[in-house]
Amino acid sequence: MAFKRHVDRLPIIPKDAKEHTAVCQFCIVGCGYKAYTWDVNRQGGTTPGDNKFGVDLSKQQTAETAAWYSPSMYNIVKQNGREVHLVIKPDPNCVVNSGLGSIRGARMAEMSYSQATQTQQQRLTDPMVWRYGQMQPTSWDDALDLVARVTAAVIKEQGEDGLIVSAFDHGGAGGGYENTWGTGKLYFGAMKVKNIRIHNRPAYNSEVHATRDMGVGELNNAYEDAELCDTIVAIGCNPLETQTNYFLNHWVPNLRGATLDKKRRLMPDEPHDKAKIIIVDPRRTVTVSACEAEAGKENVLHLALKSGTDLALFNAIFTYIADKGWVDKEFIEKSTLRTPAARPPLFPARGVSDEKPGHLTSFEAAVEGCRISIEEAAKITGLAPADIVKAAEWIAMPKAGGKRRRTMFGYEKGIIWGNDNYRTNGAIVNVALATGNIGRLGGGVVRLGGHQEGYVRPSDAHVGRPAAYVDQLLIGGRGGVHHIWGCDHYKTTLNADQFKRVYKRRTDMVKDAMNSVPAGDRDALVNAIMVAIRQGGLFAVDVDIVPSKIGQACHVWLPAATQGEMNLTSMNGERRMRITERYMDPPGQAMPDCLIAARIANHLERVFRSMGDHAYADKFKGFDWKTEEDAFMDGYHQHAPGGKFVTYERLRAMGTNGFQEPAVDFKDGKIIGTPRLYADGVFSTPDGKARFMDAPWRGLQAAGKAEQQARFPFLINNGRANHVWQSAYLDQQNDLVTDRWPHAFIEMNPDDMKELGIQPGDLVEIVNDAGSTQAMAYPTPSARRRETFMLFGYPNGVQGNVVNAGVNELVIPNYKQTWANIRKLASAPEGARHISFKDQHYRAA
């Protein structure tokens, strides 16, 4: 039987309940929510005067009502030490989501820490240290003293390169401006740490260097542009599942023709129709099915290309539209580089350096450099030539009266974690630039995003480019101490099999050393740890909200607060910045990451001073923050573009709609923002001119991929599932999710399953030259033969085990192009016997 809560009644929000501004803590879209709290011994009533909605709740409410919340939107939590009821429900007045909640965001209340209802009891409540063979609770001062002493000792022996850091760089939970600044000021301000990586990739780099190098920041449009365009091009993305309410609230209305009035009003001098959509993805995602149901198959072009061949496709489209003259000549002339440098000598095999793997140039030079015929591209991509031509026409063929088509391009992990990231990203931006679709209504060439954003740090220039491949440093025995902030490499890195083997061995050496001395003898303990480090051991400190998988190997856990337990600011995929106010207490002694970073800095200052190194100790001054607002004012307010206009008080007044960054003014009580970047045609390069990229196709770029493809029969494509946020760090204790997905799934063609004797729900092994992992087989009729799709980053089946170590020149991992064998391990376990294995795709009635 499927999981049921057997909740048939919920407490009613009283009229005088406190209302807090909140934004979903999960994905990039940042849906607006409101958090309501009131004392646990009180409740509202059904009569209009007795509830927050002012409506008669003894009556059935209508579809899309604001006056209802599901059991997942309710909990009992602590607020300033007192038990309160908590309802977190989508805000109908937020322009992002208009009251829509996804299956992830609408569970925020249920996934809050509660002693009363026993939810999220996995949360860390105390600092924990390795003592007597296990993790034991301790005080902040004790834990931080150990962290500071070992870190200082390693830096004294190895320099700052001996400190390896893994840290989030995003917004939302486990990030945000306060916390990226706190960690950034520690590692890039006080120190100049070079061996640092980000939560989902093995180096400190951009996921989209190419578009930035071309002068086009990756979040350049407004969500409204999806309502205004003639054509949406969705590349390597699955917005129905991973940017759900952006898709539902802004794409679908245009696909359905519901935004025609708005189009005619805002763009009166051209013909309008409902949007067409091109979806570039080897897999038929649920997004494709939804688009067909809404727009009709004739308005949906699904280009199911061979995995990793997007570069050839976009170069062919670029060539075709250039040859047809369907380009914006005036824009190219005014806003792009017109005097190109010569091609680098070894191009196209290599760029001018590994730092610059493409060649930035003019429109004409890029067209010649990227030139590929429709027929050649069809051969590489496996697509029908007519479909590539159709895509070019939908993107760029002028409308009646010779009016330019307005086309919006959205791309995400299929490109970012795909073959030849740099050049492919560039090839997509080439088409957007050529057609003048940046900075204009109905345009944009944007990444669709994963987490929200929330980055403000001192300069990272010292890290260099290409940045250090940190996983390889760790595997190679380098570094003595590892600080981890909200990252779980055991679930979410590439080459994870080898990484985990080596990491366990190195950290076990330190555990064994710690077991050999009494924990209360601090000097002896630090000495023992340092002896182990000199022999190749690694001391690991994990800052997180839950005990992570990599935490099993660590020696110190520091408990962090998450969004809602602290005030936190972030921006979404259209640069919309909001504050989520603190509406509940963090568990136990947990603290905001920014304050943990500050306390680490305080202890490092003290320890270095006690070692007599006053000059180095002085670098750790400036961390006397008492609250997250102190960190915000020190960081965002002083250092972000437009930050001087932004304060907590002003953000509170801006509510769930906030403003779009960068802020340019504060007028009449409002922060004035920037709906679209580059509306003035001036781009982010020293001369203000955007660059095209000369980026010809070069096959599977990362090391070992072509050999793996030749050797193993099954493509192990991978990505996200609708039910699950990120690595399931909270979902793993949510019954709705674990009931649906007791194991990581792998979608397989039913005939492949038959051939291998695999039944629905059976556990299979996925194995190749990089490693092995397991998943639960899910028959998927729309999956092509020998093309599977595995859930990424799930706790009990880590797809990264079978992703090899190959990266691009800029150390961007290539998770998507993975091939392996599949074999049955076991019949469906108990947890998988009751679940549905029916097709996940919606079909209209």
Add this chain to the structure above:
Amino acid sequence: MRACKKLVEVGRRQFLRGGGSVAVGAAAAVVSGGGEAQAASPALARANYPSTRLANVKDLKVNEPKDVAYPDAEMPGVLIKLGKKVPGGVGPDGDIVGFTTVCPHKGFPLFYRADDRTLNCPGHYSRFDCEAGGQQIWGQATQNLPQYILRVDAKGDIYAEGVDELLYGRLSNVL
């Protein structure tokens, strides 16, 4: 299936105009026989469900949903004889189940798809498996589909006597 198609149309229309009431008029079957809904006493911890006769086992044909309403006329649902024993199934073959047809995500009316025995939402594409206790196969609801707790008496009359999840649009399953 005639009534089910009506549900779909209502759902479509409602969605296109961006709202409207739950498909009250679409519930072809009215509550008949059985007990009457009683106002829940404030002293009780749970809603006090009516025992409502929805149909007789002889009224049902395999894979042909019968429109009903429960716990009251404002909450449409279906009874379905699936032809195989399933979770929550009653009747001589353990194959009769009942579900609300108001989507627990945003309240749009679900339609039944006989080819794979699922209830589907035209609003945001959620799909629920009638053969797996209403498990959301895919979708945006944060609940699996509320299923009726059914009883069949000696005469073959089918009574609904409870629901296992909160129904959309009401903060008490019994108003």
